[in-house]
Amino acid sequence: xxxxxxxxxxxxxxxxxxxxxxxxxxxIYDNVIIxxxxxxxxxxxxxxxxxxxxxxxxxxxxxxxxxxxNSIIRSHCIIYCGCEIxxxxxxGHRVTIREYTKFGLMCRVGxxxxxxxxxxxxxxxxxxxxxHIGQKSTxxxxxxxxxxxxxxxxPTPPSEICLGPxxxxxxxxxxxxxxxxxxxxxxxxLVGAGSIVGKDVGDYQLVIGSPAIFKKDVRQIKDRxxxxxxxxxxxxxxxxxPWSKIGFEEWEKFAEL
Amino acid sequence: xxxxxxxxxxxxxxxxxxxxxxxxxxxIYDNVIIxxxxxxxxxxxxxxxxxxxxxxxxxxxxxxxxxxxNSIIRSHCIIYCGCEIxxxxxxGHRVTIREYTKFGLMCRVGxxxxxxxxxxxxxxxxxxxxxHIGQKSTxxxxxxxxxxxxxxxxPTPPSEICLGPxxxxxxxxxxxxxxxxxxxxxxxxLVGAGSIVGKDVGDYQLVIGSPAIFKKDVRQIKDRxxxxxxxxxxxxxxxxxPWSKIGFEEWEKFAEL
Amino acid sequence: xxxxxxxxxxxxxxxxxxxxxxxxxxxIYDNVIIxxxxxxxxxxxxxxxxxxxxxxxxxxxxxxxxxxxNSIIRSHCIIYCGCEIxxxxxxGHRVTIREYTKFGLMCRVGxxxxxxxxxxxxxxxxxxxxxHIGQKSTxxxxxxxxxxxxxxxxPTPPSEICLGPxxxxxxxxxxxxxxxxxxxxxxxxLVGAGSIVGKDVGDYQLVIGSPAIFKKDVRQIKDRxxxxxxxxxxxxxxxxxPWSKIGFEEWEKFAEL
Numbered sequence: 161x162x163x164x165x166x167x168x169x170x171x172x173x174x175x176x177x178x179x180x181x182x183x184x185x186x187x188i189y190d191n192v193i194i195x196x197x198x199x200x201x202x203x204x205x206x207x208x209x210x211x212x213x214x215x216x217x218x219x220x221x222x223x224x225x226x227x228x229x230n231s232i233i234r235s236h237c238i239i240y241c242g243c244e245i246x247x248x249x250x251x252g253h254r255v256t257i258r259e260y261t262k263f264g265l266m267c268r269v270g271x272x273x274x275x276x277x278x279x280x281x282x283x284x285x286x287x288x289x290x291x292h293i294g295q296k297s298t299x300x301x302x303x304x305x306x307x308x309x310x311x312x313x314x315p316t317p318p319s320e321i322c323l324g325p326x327x328x329x330x331x332x333x334x335x336x337x338x339x340x341x342x343x344x345x346x347x348x349x350l351v352g353a354g355s356i357v358g359k360d361v362g363d364y365q366l367v368i369g370s371p372a373i374f375k376k377d378v379r380q381i382k383d384r385x386x387x388x389x390x391x392x393x394x395x396x397x398x399x400x401x402p403w404s405k406i407g408f409e410e411w412e413k414f415a416e417l
Numbered sequence: 418x419x420x421x422x423x424x425x426x427x428x429x430x431x432x433x434x435x436x437x438x439x440x441x442x443x444x445i446y447d448n449v450i451i452x453x454x455x456x457x458x459x460x461x462x463x464x465x466x467x468x469x470x471x472x473x474x475x476x477x478x479x480x481x482x483x484x485x486x487n488s489i490i491r492s493h494c495i496i497y498c499g500c501e502i503x504x505x506x507x508x509g510h511r512v513t514i515r516e517y518t519k520f521g522l523m524c525r526v527g528x529x530x531x532x533x534x535x536x537x538x539x540x541x542x543x544x545x546x547x548x549h550i551g552q553k554s555t556x557x558x559x560x561x562x563x564x565x566x567x568x569x570x571x572p573t574p575p576s577e578i579c580l581g582p583x584x585x586x587x588x589x590x591x592x593x594x595x596x597x598x599x600x601x602x603x604x605x606x607l608v609g610a611g612s613i614v615g616k617d618v619g620d621y622q623l624v625i626g627s628p629a630i631f632k633k634d635v636r637q638i639k640d641r642x643x644x645x646x647x648x649x650x651x652x653x654x655x656x657x658x659p660w661s662k663i664g665f666e667e668w669e670k671f672a673e674l
Numbered sequence: 675x676x677x678x679x680x681x682x683x684x685x686x687x688x689x690x691x692x693x694x695x696x697x698x699x700x701x702i703y704d705n706v707i708i709x710x711x712x713x714x715x716x717x718x719x720x721x722x723x724x725x726x727x728x729x730x731x732x733x734x735x736x737x738x739x740x741x742x743x744n745s746i747i748r749s750h751c752i753i754y755c756g757c758e759i760x761x762x763x764x765x766g767h768r769v770t771i772r773e774y775t776k777f778g779l780m781c782r783v784g785x786x787x788x789x790x791x792x793x794x795x796x797x798x799x800x801x802x803x804x805x806h807i808g809q810k811s812t813x814x815x816x817x818x819x820x821x822x823x824x825x826x827x828x829p830t831p832p833s834e835i836c837l838g839p840x841x842x843x844x845x846x847x848x849x850x851x852x853x854x855x856x857x858x859x860x861x862x863x864l865v866g867a868g869s870i871v872g873k874d875v876g877d878y879q880l881v882i883g884s885p886a887i888f889k890k891d892v893r894q895i896k897d898r899x900x901x902x903x904x905x906x907x908x909x910x911x912x913x914x915x916p917w918s919k920i921g922f923e924e925w926e927k928f929a930e931l
Contacts, residue, residue, distance in 0.1 A: 164426065184444065189675055203460070235465070307569075370884075442681070546790070650831075
């Protein structure tokens with residue numbers, strides 16, 4: 161059904177691992193390395209060249225791009241050259257990942273999301289659909305970002321300053337929130353829906369609003385159904401997480417983040 | 418001009434009706450049924466397989482997908498297997514419709530919209546560009562959803578709970594509004610721009626704000642130009658609607674929703 | 675690497691200038707004119723026909739489309755017939771530009787942006803990612819529009835009225851702002867993040883909020899780092915601008931906007 165080798169272009173300078181599947185109409189450019197057991201679905205572009213290519217096509221050397229093993233890139237994604245993407249990566253459709261972006265292990269990026277380049281993600285980050293991450297953002301481990309979240313980076317637009325936000329481990333950013341340039345969000349935070357975050361957020365804080373202000377410690381948020389406290393969420397959610405068999409508290413004793 | 422049969426893939430297990438046009442670079446997977454007089458434009462994927470395909474390509478059986486008659490799917494759309502789409506369907510470009518979504522008759526979905534799967538729409542729903550509908554949402558008939566509206570479904574993210582919103586007939590959701598998990602919006606409602614709706618909304622209510630609160634009965638909203646009441650809108654708008662020749666009040670007497 | 679002439683379709687009725695590059699899988703329809711030194715990257719559609727095409731394929735005549743010289747259209751863009759796009763145009767990926775849109779010189783449009791047609795832009799407009807411009811909007815020169823901004827046009831949805839917003843020269847619209855139908859924004863304005871603009875905005879105003887209200891004259895905004903006033907921004911930013919060598923004040927004496 162899929163993978164008919166129809167209209168596929170793979171550069172002779174690309175390295176394709178064992179048991180890799182490449183979908184129809186997909187293009188793999190120079191110096192792309194795809195590790196074992198990974199699926200690149202149809203209509204994708206991997207190793208898209210940066211702007212300098214168009215100025216000197218003859219002498220351009222495409223920076224190295226690495227796609228980790230056991231990953232699945234769904235159709236119509238564009239991943240630029242210079243990216244380093246860890247094992248177990250997974251995307252929706254139409255994801256754009258610009259140059260020199262790094263993802264750790266087991267990350268997920270939803271449909272239509274747009275990573276603007278020079279962004280660093282830790283391990284197990286889950287980005288939902290239609291997330292926009294500006295250049296030079298830094299995101300920790302186990303960070304959840306929900307639809308239509310925007311990370312900005314220019315404090316006095318338009319300017320030449322580029323200050324990306326920084327997000328700590330286990331934090332979550334809810335739908336339609338904006339992180340303003342250079343803002344730092346701590347660990348285990350929750351940014352409520354529709355917030356505009358202009359000031360740094362300490363660990364375990366729930367902030368919400370425009371401008372976002374401190375509401376309560378996340379450990380005081382009660383589950384609407386059970387009435388019990390739900391956060392820190394790793395105590396209650398383990399699907400796809402490394403602590404799924406032993407529990408977060410036990411896992412955390414030995415974790416190296 | 419279009420429809421040159423260039424680089425088209427149609428599964429032998431697909432059923433293509435009379436007078437159907439399939440655009441260049443389009444892929445039609447197994448067990449897709451396209452009814453008569455429908456246009457699938459270029460660069461589309463119809464019947465995209467679900468995740469289990471990648472785990473067992475040999476034994477995977479693609480669920481049946483139906484695209485109704487007299488429909489037009491514009492370029493770069495992706496419609497998953499298991500969807501049932503009624504006659505007279507129309508899309509913009511780059512629409513993603515995930516598995517097991519049902520659309521009634523005469524629905525429209527705008528460019529870049531993202532329907533996350535297991536969603537049910539009635540008849541004559543019009544979704545504008547860049548709408549995001551989370552899984553397990555339920556939408557009535559004659560519902561208008563404007564750009565950058567998000568339907569969410571997880572009350573304590575991240576969790577395994579999935580509670581989609583429910584929207585009644587003739588209701589409208591304006592730009593940048595968020596419907597929180599499990600919320601119910603009645604009939605003939607209007608959710609104002611930029612609202613975050615966390616509580617149920619009764620019939621004929623205008624709600625707005627974050628959190629959205631009741632402002633007035635929609636029948637009290639005056640048209641800025643005429644000064645007369647404009648809602649319920651079916652009394653004043655009939656383009657493409659089934660009451661376009663006889664008027665809404667006459668039509669409603671015999672309508673079966 | 676790129677430009678292998680793989681699966682390219684160029685209408686015999688298209689006119690392709692000197693030193694133009696057309697990417698793989700790209701389609702150029704009837705009556706498209708591409709001026710010299712322009713790059714159309716892969717997977718693009720230029721001259722997409724309007725709706726009437728599907729009703730009378732035999733007799734349809736595709737309106738003329740012009741893409742200016744020295745432009746770069748990145749992959750997966752769709753530009754409809756009837757558009758006139760000035761020299762030095764540049765796009766990100768997956769941009770949709772509907773019919774009869776006009777861009778002046780040196781404009782830029784970011785990834786996933788959606789221009790709904792019948793829109794007019796002046797020169798040097800920079801639209802960031804994921805901008806949505808409704809039909810019949812009018813945008814001046816040197817206008818910056820940031821991600822997830824929406825221009826609306828229907829004052830009593832759904833209706834047959836279409837009143838696009840108007841934006842003056844040098845103005846900026848920050849992330850997640852909505853311009854309501856028919857609103858007029860003056861010159862050198864700044865609309866803050868997350869605003870809903872329902873009333874006209876005078877020259878040099880900073881407005882913010884929902885509804886957006888006047889905060890201060892932009893000339894009173896201090897740079898967070900230098901403490902000096904930063905606006906009007908052309909006094910401090912010149913990358914890619916026509917005053918980059920002589921300064922804005924000198925350039926302005928002779929400029930004809």
